[in-house]
Amino acid sequence: DIQMTQSPSSLSASVGDRVTITCQASQDISNYLNWYQQKPGKAPKLLISYASNLETGVPSRFSGSGSGTGFTFTISSLQPEDIATYYCQQYGNLPRTFGQGTRLEIK
């Protein structure tokens, strides 16, 4: 299995801050890396595919980068509605695997 190591596991930031989450794959997955946002009691929502492709309707303050084994997810200016848990997910191999999640809180 490809292990996805996400950090940090939790993060507290202020409105307007720049927030960065990293995800490390245990082997090369090219750019087959997705980012999801999950709010309490809800299903995950796809934000970014192919490591950097912003899904339609997703605010431009969200972005992603990276390839191979190292990936970064950034919120350029944190908004109150961004409070959620964020997961990376690899699509390079079966089984599909997710990072352990980053819980984002407002300071």
Place this chain on the structure above:
Amino acid sequence: QVQLQESGPGLVKPSQTLSLTCTVSGGSISSGSYYWSWIRQPAGKGLEWIGRVSSSGSTNYNPSLKSRVTISVDTSKNQFSLKLSSVTAADTAVFYCARERFPLFDYWGQGTLVTVSS
């Protein structure tokens, strides 16, 4: 707009078989190059992919669960199903069904909580 809805018992006894169904609406389960997946999430924990089925019935399972999992599809009902046998308390989780459109999960059900308890 494609929608997925999980259904099934919310309480299962230990050692029994958990059975869930996902009903797809807003599109045919047979159209397009999709796989139909099950993903679970224990309370307060991360997401675990259980497995998937194609509209033709081809399956792939997570090796960690493979011995206990069966996923099947019923195209006539636009549904796919999950069976997880010999459940224990460790299988208590919210179970999601989702559509896989390479290389991502684009549509998800709302999730259903299944508790394993006597």
